[in-house]
Amino acid sequence: MTLDRWIASIFLVMCILYGYTAFVTMDVGLPPFMQRNPVWPSTFPKILSVLGIGCALWVLVSSKETPIKEDDIDHRRLGDYRVGQAFLLIAAMVAYAFALYPVGFLASTIIFLTAGAAILGERKLHITFVIAAVAAFSIWYLVQEVLGIFLRPWPWFM
Amino acid sequence: MLEGILLGLATAFSIKNLLMVIGGCLIGTFIGMLPGLGPMSIIAIMIPIAITIGDPSAALILLAGVYYGAIFGGSTSSILINAPGVASTVATSFDGYPLARQGKAGKALTVAAISSFCGGTIGAVLLMIFAPMLASVALLFHSAEYFALMVVGLSAIAAFAGTGQVSKAMMMTVLGLMLATVGEAALFNAPRFTGGVMDLQSGFSFVTLAMAMFALPEAIFLVLDPKRSNTGDGGSGKITNLRINRAEARQIAPVIGRQSIQGFLIGVLPGAGATIASFLGYAVERNIASEEDKKMFGKGSLKGLAAPESANNAACTGSFVPLLTLGIPGSGTTAILLGALIALNVTPGPRLMIDEPQVFWAVIISMYLGNLVLLVLNLPLIPYIAKILSVPRNYLIPFILFFTLMGAYIGQNNATELLILVGLGVLATVMRMADFPLPPLLIGFILGAMLEDNFARSMQLYDGPSFILERPMTAGLLVLAAVLVFLPAYRSRRARLKAQGVADGD
Numbered sequence: 001m002t003l004d005r006w007i008a009s010i011f012l013v014m015c016i017l018y019g020y021t022a023f024v025t026m027d028v029g030l031p032p033f034m035q036r037n038p039v040w041p042s043t044f045p046k047i048l049s050v051l052g053i054g055c056a057l058w059v060l061v062s063s064k065e066t067p068i069k070e071d072d073i074d075h076r077r078l079g080d081y082r083v084g085q086a087f088l089l090i091a092a093m094v095a096y097a098f099a100l101y102p103v104g105f106l107a108s109t110i111i112f113l114t115a116g117a118a119i120l121g122e123r124k125l126h127i128t129f130v131i132a133a134v135a136a137f138s139i140w141y142l143v144q145e146v147l148g149i150f151l152r153p154w155p156w157f158m
Numbered sequence: 159m160l161e162g163i164l165l166g167l168a169t170a171f172s173i174k175n176l177l178m179v180i181g182g183c184l185i186g187t188f189i190g191m192l193p194g195l196g197p198m199s200i201i202a203i204m205i206p207i208a209i210t211i212g213d214p215s216a217a218l219i220l221l222a223g224v225y226y227g228a229i230f231g232g233s234t235s236s237i238l239i240n241a242p243g244v245a246s247t248v249a250t251s252f253d254g255y256p257l258a259r260q261g262k263a264g265k266a267l268t269v270a271a272i273s274s275f276c277g278g279t280i281g282a283v284l285l286m287i288f289a290p291m292l293a294s295v296a297l298l299f300h301s302a303e304y305f306a307l308m309v310v311g312l313s314a315i316a317a318f319a320g321t322g323q324v325s326k327a328m329m330m331t332v333l334g335l336m337l338a339t340v341g342e343a344a345l346f347n348a349p350r351f352t353g354g355v356m357d358l359q360s361g362f363s364f365v366t367l368a369m370a371m372f373a374l375p376e377a378i379f380l381v382l383d384p385k386r387s388n389t390g391d392g393g394s395g396k397i398t399n400l401r402i403n404r405a406e407a408r409q410i411a412p413v414i415g416r417q418s419i420q421g422f423l424i425g426v427l428p429g430a431g432a433t434i435a436s437f438l439g440y441a442v443e444r445n446i447a448s449e450e451d452k453k454m455f456g457k458g459s460l461k462g463l464a465a466p467e468s469a470n471n472a473a474c475t476g477s478f479v480p481l482l483t484l485g486i487p488g489s490g491t492t493a494i495l496l497g498a499l500i501a502l503n504v505t506p507g508p509r510l511m512i513d514e515p516q517v518f519w520a521v522i523i524s525m526y527l528g529n530l531v532l533l534v535l536n537l538p539l540i541p542y543i544a545k546i547l548s549v550p551r552n553y554l555i556p557f558i559l560f561f562t563l564m565g566a567y568i569g570q571n572n573a574t575e576l577l578i579l580v581g582l583g584v585l586a587t588v589m590r591m592a593d594f595p596l597p598p599l600l601i602g603f604i605l606g607a608m609l610e611d612n613f614a615r616s617m618q619l620y621d622g623p624s625f626i627l628e629r630p631m632t633a634g635l636l637v638l639a640a641v642l643v644f645l646p647a648y649r650s651r652r653a654r655l656k657a658q659g660v661a662d663g664d
Contacts, residue, residue, distance in 0.1 A: 003592040004326070011329060018336060021351065034346075039617035041346040044610045045339050048332060055329035062325045073382055075591040081382035089381055090580060093559060097576035100567070109560065116556025120381070131553065139564065147189070147203050149568055 003075055004063050012056035019049030088119045104154040109136035162511075163286075166519025169215050170527055175520070178211075178220040179527045183535060186227020191235050192561065192568075196244040196365075197228035198491045199569070205498050214502040215520040219528075221495055222521060226278060226528045229432070229474060230536060233270045233467060238263060238546055239558050241373035241565070245364060245604050246432035246470040249440040251372060252597060253455065253462035260458050263544040268402060269460055270467045271536050273414050277468030278529035280418035281425070281475030286522050289479050299427055301615040302625040306635035307427075308609045311434050313639040314441035315601050317646045324647045327598045330589075334602020335609070337362055343607070345614050357574040366566040366579045367603055371596045373562045374583030379590075380555055402460075410464040413443055421469030425476020432470040432477070437601055439469030475525055482506055482518060 001009075022045035030040060073081060092115050099108040113132035114125060122128055144151045169175060182204075189200050204224050208217035232244035237254035250270065257266035299307075312335075316327040340351045341361025352358040402410075417439040424435040443465040444455045455462045474491075481492045485506040499506055504517055511518050549557070566579045586596055616625040616632075626632055 003588075004594065007589060007592050007594065008329065011333065015332075015336075018351070026350065037618065038620075038622050039614045041343060041348055041350055043617070044613060045336075045350065048336050048339065052329070052332045052336065055325065055332050058325040059329050073379055073591055075588075082384065083382065086378050086381045089555070089559065090378070090584060093563060093580045094577065096563060097573050097580065100573050100576070113556045113560060116559060117552045120552040120555060122552040128553070135557070135560075143564075143568060149203075150571065151568075 002063065005060055008056045008059040008063065012053060012060070015049050015052035015056060018045065019053065022046045022049055085119055089116060092116055092119065101152065102156050104156075105140055105151045106136050106153045107155060109139070162515050162519045163523070165516050166521075166523040169516050169520035170219065170523035175216050175219050175524065176527070178216050179223045179524055179531050180535070182220040182223020182225075183227040183528055183531045186224040186229075187231040187234075187532070187536065188227075190228035190231020190244070192565070196232060197225050198494060200224055200228045201491055201494050201498075205494065205501070208498055209501050212502075214499065214504045214514070215517050217498065217502055218495070218504075218517065218521050219524040221498060222524055223528045223531070225474060225491060225495075226274075226471070226525075226532055229470060230271065230274055230532055233274070234267065234543055235561075237266045237270060237463075238544070239373060239561075240376040241558070241562060242368055245368070246436050246473075247466075248368065248372075248433070248597065248600055248604075249436040249466035250463065250470075252440060252466075253457075253459050255376075256456070256458035257460075257463065258544075262458070264540055265402060265460075266463060267540045267544060268537065269406075269410065269463050271533055271540070272402075273410070273417075273464040273467035274471040275529050275533040276414045277418045277421060277471035278475055278532075279526060280415075280468075281422045281472035282522060282525040282529070284419070284422045284472075285475050285479060285525070289483050300629070301612040301619070302629045302632040303635065304427075305609060305612040305616055306632040306639070308434070308605045308612070309639045310635050310642065311438055311441075312598075312602060312605060312609075313642040314445075315437055315598050317441070317445075317642045323593075323595060324643065324650075326594050328643065330594055330596065330599040331602040334599040334604075335606040337367065337599075338603045338606025339610065343610065345611060357572060357578070361607075362578065362582075362603070363566070363569055363575065364604060365569050366575055367582065368600060369562040369565050370579050370582035371586045371600050373558060373565075374579070375587040375590045375596070377555055377558045377562070378583070378587045380551070380558075384551065406460055410460050413461045413464045414468045417443065417465045417469040418472040421472035422476040424469075425473030426479045432473040433604055435473035435476075436466035436470040439465040471529075478521070478525075482510055482521070485510075 022042045026042040026045070027035075027040060034040065092112060096108055096112045099111075103111075110129065110132045113135065114128050117128045117132075118125060140151055140153055143149050144153070170179075185204070186197070186200060190197065201221055201224055204221060208221050211217045211220065229244065229246065232242065232247040233250045233254065236242040236247045236251035237258050240251050240255040242248045242251050254266045254270065257263065312331050316331045317324060336351075338361070340358055342349050342359060349359055420442065421432075421435040421439055424438060425431060440455075440462060443461055444452060447455065447461060451459065451461060477492050481496060483506075485496070496506060504510070504514060546554075562583075563576055563579065566575045567573070569575075590596060617623065619625065620628065626636060
């Protein structure tokens with residue numbers, strides 16, 4: 001089965017679950033006065049789940065092998081690409097999300113930018129560090145001091 | 159009217175107000191480049207400053223400058239790093255980013271600046287002439303028509319994905335609509351499909367989804383395949399590249415003309431706004447282009463870039479019509495402007511033109527000025543802005559990822575948003591590998607909430623789905639939507655059968 005059929009099948013399952021929620025479980029707690037309304041919170045989702053199931057089946061039936069465009073990634077030869085780097089960067093983003101609050105904006109951003117460059121093969125990490133520090137500080141200054149959107153700069157103990 | 163124009167000219171051309179326009183455009187452009195800060199948030203941030211100015215015309219002129227600047231700034235990040243921070247510039251990235259990847263970033267930015275300028279200027283002329291008249295037409299559109307108009311928009315987008323792709327594009331649109339139903343709907347105030355997760359209570363945020371659908375997959379693709387990064391306006395010798403030649407100008411001129419008018423008219427409708435205008439503009443231009451041009455759409459067509467850019471700027475101007483003449487804000491941004499106006503002791507509405515003509519006309523004149531200033535400021539800056547792409551890959555990619563994360567974080571101030579972003583981004587990358595078009599998903603998501611609201615409202619008004627038949631304009635628009643979806647599918651089927659040498663009966 002090709003990748004697009006896999007995706008369509010997963011979408012089909014998702015639509016069935018979505019439809020189940022809309023048709024069966026969602027209206028259970030609906031207050032009586034709302035039941036007199038011509039439109040319920042579940043009305044639009046019901047329509048969508050039916051449309052979604054239709055579309056998923058349409059893709060499953062009509063999907064055909066498309067040639068990979070020259071500048072697109074061919075998922076059948078994934079090994080030829082730098083998959084490791086991509087996974088490491090995604091992991092770094094997840095780590096950044098978890099670190100942002102406890103470690104503070106400045107430190108976590110500098111570490112993220114430096115680590116990102118290191119993962120991509122940058123050698124002159126001392127220069128990267130300085131650039132990352134300048135960037136992190138100027139963004140923080142712009143966002144918090146100029147625009148007034150709170151960004152916790154320092155770690156939890158400061 | 160002439161008296162009013164003269165009064166407006168006198169007000170807008172005072173040194174203070176000129177400085178306001180210039181300052182507003184600059185601030186808007188630079189902050190607008192940061193994905194995640196769209197015109198709405200920038201204007202909201204500027205309101206305290208505008209109110210301290212005190213003079214309503216000057217304040218409104220400043221805010222209008224910020225508005226235009228922010229929209230142009232948003233186009234810049236769409237074109238350069240495929241990160242549309244504003245819904246109305248999503249369509250800009252369809253052709254702007256491919257152009258940047260072909261090393262024509264300078265040209266793309268120039269076309270964007272010129273189209274925005276023309277769109278905004280034509281919009282301002284139309285605003286001046288037709289404002290009072292259009293206001294009454296816009297009131298003829300009821301929720302049923304809005305619902306139908308959005309269905310047309312979605313179908314047009316699903317159809318633009320092209321031959322053999324309609325099914326996939328439709329599937330993505332429905333997925334986008336489903337994502338929009340997550341969270342608490344305005345009309346029912348009960349959480350739906352949140353799975354008990356508190357952070358989903360208010361639904362997915364637009365910026366998170368936009369970053370996850372466009373910027374993140376692109377960055378991951380850049381990592382996977384280093385050859386992709388070897389593009390952009392590298393080096394200093396290529397600055398001449400930003401000139402557009404005569405043939406190109408001739409190509410985009412009619413597009414700009416048509417889309418400025420269409421965009422303006424869509425902008426006048428409250429609730430439709432720049433986003434729908436830019437998508438419809440793109441879809442319409444693609445559908446009426448010649449077969450040869452059609453193939454270029456999505457791969458770096460100048461027409462495909464000029465259409466949404468002129469349409470969204472014209473629509474921004476158009477959205478001032480209901481605001482200034484009826485006091486009804488047509489979009490989130492104009493709603494914030496309305497708040498600012500009221501804080502400044504100006505009540506927009508039918509009497510504004512009579513009671514405070516200097517405010518009304520100064521705003522219109524400052525729109526011309528804003529557009530002109532934007533063009534004059536930005537054209538010389540373009541070579542420098544385009545240089546962003548010649549930053550070495552080892553630095554560019556972590557920075558793109560960082561800006562994507564920041565975009566999602568600033569709006570919500572919630573780290574869970576970042577995890578949602580990464581999760582959706584990985585899913586989007588896989589879908590992109592399988593050749594599923596991602597723009598329809600995002601558009602479905604953007605229009606989903608409005609679509610459902612208008613649908614629910616019409617259902618309530620007509621006590622059931624009878625509004626579809628009772629309102630001829632609604633029925634007509636829905637038929638048009640059906641034609642838009644099934645015509646390309648039918649055509650491609652016919653073409654396939656023809657290619658196989660099978661007669662298809664007619």
